[in-house]
Amino acid sequence: MTAxxxxxxxxxxxxxxxxxxxxxxxxxxxxxELSKLTVAHLDCDAFYASVEKRDRPELRDAPVIxxxxxxxxxxxxxxIARTYGVRSAMPMFKARRLCPEAVIIKPEFSxxxxxxxxxxxxxxxxxxxxxxxxxxxxxxxLAGTEALNHGFPALVLARLQAEIEREVGITVSVxxxxxxxxxxxxxxxxxxxxxxxxxxxEAMDFxxxxxVSILPGVGPAFVASLAKRGFATVGxxxxxxxxxxxxxxxxxxxxLADLAHGRDARAVDPDQERKGVSAETTFNHDLxxxxxxxxxxxxxxxxxxxxxxxxxxxxxxxxxxxKTTDFRLVTRRRTLTVPAQTAKTLFATGRxxxxxxxxxxxxxxxIGIGLSDLVEAADAHADLFDGGEARARKAEAxxxxxxxxxxxxxxVSGRALKRD
Amino acid sequence: xxxxxxxxxxxxxxxxxxxxxERRNTIPILSNVLLSADGGSLALAAxxxxxxxxxxxxxxxxTGGQITAPAHTLYEIVRKLPDGADIELxxxxxxxxxxxxxxxxxxxxxxxxxxxxxxxxxxxxxxxITVEAAALARLIDRTRFAISTEETRYYLNGLYLHTVVENxxxxxxxxxxxxxxxxxxxxxxxxxxxxxxxxxxxxxxIQEARRLLEDADGTVDLQISQAKxxxxxxxxxxxxxxxDGSFPDxxxxxxxxxxxxxxxxxxxxxxxxxxxxxISAEKSRSVKMGVEPGRMVLTVRNMEAGQAVEEIExxxxxxxxxxxFNARYLLDVAGQIGGEMAEFRFADPASPTxxxxxxxxxxxxxxxxxxx
Numbered sequence: 001m002t003a004x005x006x007x008x009x010x011x012x013x014x015x016x017x018x019x020x021x022x023x024x025x026x027x028x029x030x031x032x033e034l035s036k037l038t039v040a041h042l043d044c045d046a047f048y049a050s051v052e053k054r055d056r057p058e059l060r061d062a063p064v065i066x067x068x069x070x071x072x073x074x075x076x077x078x079x080i081a082r083t084y085g086v087r088s089a090m091p092m093f094k095a096r097r098l099c100p101e102a103v104i105i106k107p108e109f110s111x112x113x114x115x116x117x118x119x120x121x122x123x124x125x126x127x128x129x130x131x132x133x134x135x136x137x138x139x140x141x142l143a144g145t146e147a148l149n150h151g152f153p154a155l156v157l158a159r160l161q162a163e164i165e166r167e168v169g170i171t172v173s174v175x176x177x178x179x180x181x182x183x184x185x186x187x188x189x190x191x192x193x194x195x196x197x198x199x200x201x202e203a204m205d206f207x208x209x210x211x212v213s214i215l216p217g218v219g220p221a222f223v224a225s226l227a228k229r230g231f232a233t234v235g236x237x238x239x240x241x242x243x244x245x246x247x248x249x250x251x252x253x254x255x256l257a258d259l260a261h262g263r264d265a266r267a268v269d270p271d272q273e274r275k276g277v278s279a280e281t282t283f284n285h286d287l288x289x290x291x292x293x294x295x296x297x298x299x300x301x302x303x304x305x306x307x308x309x310x311x312x313x314x315x316x317x318x319x320x321x322x323k324t325t326d327f328r329l330v331t332r333r334r335t336l337t338v339p340a341q342t343a344k345t346l347f348a349t350g351r352x353x354x355x356x357x358x359x360x361x362x363x364x365x366x367i368g369i370g371l372s373d374l375v376e377a378a379d380a381h382a383d384l385f386d387g388g389e390a391r392a393r394k395a396e397a398x399x400x401x402x403x404x405x406x407x408x409x410x411x412v413s414g415r416a417l418k419r420d
Numbered sequence: 421x422x423x424x425x426x427x428x429x430x431x432x433x434x435x436x437x438x439x440x441x442e443r444r445n446t447i448p449i450l451s452n453v454l455l456s457a458d459g460g461s462l463a464l465a466a467x468x469x470x471x472x473x474x475x476x477x478x479x480x481x482x483t484g485g486q487i488t489a490p491a492h493t494l495y496e497i498v499r500k501l502p503d504g505a506d507i508e509l510x511x512x513x514x515x516x517x518x519x520x521x522x523x524x525x526x527x528x529x530x531x532x533x534x535x536x537x538x539x540x541x542x543x544x545x546x547x548x549i550t551v552e553a554a555a556l557a558r559l560i561d562r563t564r565f566a567i568s569t570e571e572t573r574y575y576l577n578g579l580y581l582h583t584v585v586e587n588x589x590x591x592x593x594x595x596x597x598x599x600x601x602x603x604x605x606x607x608x609x610x611x612x613x614x615x616x617x618x619x620x621x622x623x624x625x626i627q628e629a630r631r632l633l634e635d636a637d638g639t640v641d642l643q644i645s646q647a648k649x650x651x652x653x654x655x656x657x658x659x660x661x662x663x664d665g666s667f668p669d670x671x672x673x674x675x676x677x678x679x680x681x682x683x684x685x686x687x688x689x690x691x692x693x694x695x696x697x698x699i700s701a702e703k704s705r706s707v708k709m710g711v712e713p714g715r716m717v718l719t720v721r722n723m724e725a726g727q728a729v730e731e732i733e734x735x736x737x738x739x740x741x742x743x744x745f746n747a748r749y750l751l752d753v754a755g756q757i758g759g760e761m762a763e764f765r766f767a768d769p770a771s772p773t774x775x776x777x778x779x780x781x782x783x784x785x786x787x788x789x790x791x792x
Binding site: 316337338382383384385386390391394 | 572573597599600601602668673770772786788789791
């Protein structure tokens with residue numbers, strides 16, 4: 001077993017004492033594959049809250065919630081606030097009730113972007129293969145960089161963690177594994193300030209008792225449909241015949257089989273930034289008619305638009321996604337005159353795409369919609385040809401505020417009331 | 421090829437064609453001007469593959485022929501030669517260079533074969549429509565400031581030239597917009613214009629056409645096809661591709677029912693806007709307009725640079741209201757109003773405002789307000 005001291009960077013055979021033989025620190029990373037694994041997922045711990053605490057040291061021991069702002073929900077909360085039960089994406093009023101003494105700070109995205117860039121630059125110095133997932137997390141592949149970085153990836157990552165703590169003033173957690181899927185799971189195992197390893201040898205064992213929802217792309221609806229077929233844990237999927245998974249779930253079935261075995265062939269791709277925001281839903285019963293599909297489409301549009309506004313983003317292209325009952329995937333895309341961030345524009349465009357695609361005879365099992373070609377939302381100047389986007393933005397931003405204050409159900413658009 | 425030409429004639433013709441040549445070219449021949457000597461004239465052509473300008477000048481041609489030479493260099497040489505000089509251009513098989521000689525000056529320029537020079541075809545162009553040069557200049561001047569430079573909406577990077585039928589009359593109309601403001605100018609359609617396809621003429625083409633209009637006498641011949649437009653200004657001719665896209669339905673955004681009518685002295689208004697804008701923020705250039713019966717108060721508040729207020733007398737008798745605009749857009753429009761007064765038609769602080777020139781009903785300006 002190889003061991004690595006995360007304080008003094010000593011490396012060697014794992015000591016029996018479980019303490020670093022050089023400095024006595026208990027912060028040892030020990031793993032049989034420690035010196036061989038190269039794919040890492042780096043995740044900042046309570047990123048926005050950590051940045052705020054760094055800038056206001058008097059808040060170090062106080063519960064801090066970053067949120068409010070446009071959406072009126074918790075964007076990030078520090079680990080102290082989490083002990084009160086506060087979680088991100090929770091409405092502000094609820095968070096306040098759980099933790100009345102919390103210090104609430106309005107998010108200042110330009111600051112977070114700046115810090116994010118500093119961290120990503122440090123990563124990029126170690127390897128060209130850095131794939132940012134968002135402001136506060138990224139994958140990196142350190143294969144073949146040992147000579148350059150004077151050390152095997154785990155050691156380089158431990159040094160990187162210490163450097164970020166020292167120079168940026170926040171902590172990060174790192175997951176190290178044979179692939180992106182496992183690395184992302186690993187980074188979450190020992191938060192905050194963790195360095196966790198999932199090796200190829202124990203991946204299947206580790207995954208087998210986990211619920212299927214741990215797999216990327218498996219949302220609540222898919223969990224239900226997997227449960228119906230008797231798949232509750234990842235282990236259940238690993239035991240299943242890939243062919244039958246493919247029969248039930250199309251190509252995604254094969255991907256499920258791979259993931260369940262801890263396999264993930266996706267490479268760390270530095271050119272793949274966040275390209276869009278989307279939402280999709282799988283129906284309980286297949287749908288055929290346009291009005292029914294539209295009823296499902298509206299809440300998705302609201303969800304995407306809310307996310308866009310929360311991130312101060314707008315998208316230039318609308319992408320509609322449909323999956324037929326025989327798992328054929330159809331995507332249709334339209335470029336807008338003006339970047340949009342409202343459910344109104346999204347729905348109006350989605351509806352046109354839907355009308356052009358759906359014949360009324362074919363049955364669908366899934367609908368999704370998203371905005372891509374993202375730009376930062378410029379709200380200063382309204383546009384003559386925005387098709388009512390500016391007006392809708394005002395109305396929807398007002399709804400965001402009401403929901404932030406009084407909860408999600410405080411305002412419901414009439415369109416969303418029609419559900420089965 | 422061998423000819424002698426007056427410096428003034430060559431300079432003028434070269435001046436017309438050379439500006440289409442890009443400063444940097446990956447295709448060498450696009451840096452060159454095509455010289456064709458035949459009969460009693462020298463024809464010149466330059467192109468950037470999207471646009472081609474041709475011109476002609478009277479010359480004493482000894483031996484006819486064709487060759488291409490660097491356009492900007494040749495232009496600079498001719499420009500620097502003394503006024504009144506006779507210039508000799510000579511290209512023979514012996515020296516693979518173009519010899520330029522005048523008085524005691526001698527130049528030898530590298531050449532490329534004329535056969536390689538790309539020539540734009542005139543295929544599919546309509547019959548010629550004759551327009552008054554002054555009328556065409558007016559259409560361009562009143563509208564071109566609003567052409568968008570934003571490349572994501574490429575179909576706004578030009579002037580939309582088309583015909584419309586209004587109250588039984590066919591009109592030739594130019595519209596430009598960048599999404600924040602829109603400018604429209606029209607005139608009775610010349611004979612033969614009705615039914616022609618609407619085209620989006622690129623910004624650069626408009627710029628060149630306007631330049632050539634300066635030297636045009638009386639009328640301009642216009643030819644249009646789905647893909648191209650051609651202007652003939654006497655000897656000089658400009659052929660250009662048009663932007664392949666559809667111009668948005670602009671009629672939808674021209675307000676029809678704006679009922680808050682404000683008349684203001686245009687010159688005083690422009691001066692006042694210009695003054696208060698001195699301290700407006702670089703980016704938004706935001707000016708607040710407070711309108712009440714009898715007066716308009718222009719205000720700029722800038723966190724760093726301070727505050728500016730100016731009052732102007734206006735003709736208005738409705739409810740007071742406030743609305744914000746980009747100062748530059750206001751100045752652009754004021755600069756195009758020919759009459760003494762400008763007429764503003766407002767709806768509300770979030771809706772487009774119409775600006776009219778009471779002395780020219782053939783122009784309309786639409787401004788999108790800023791939030792203030």
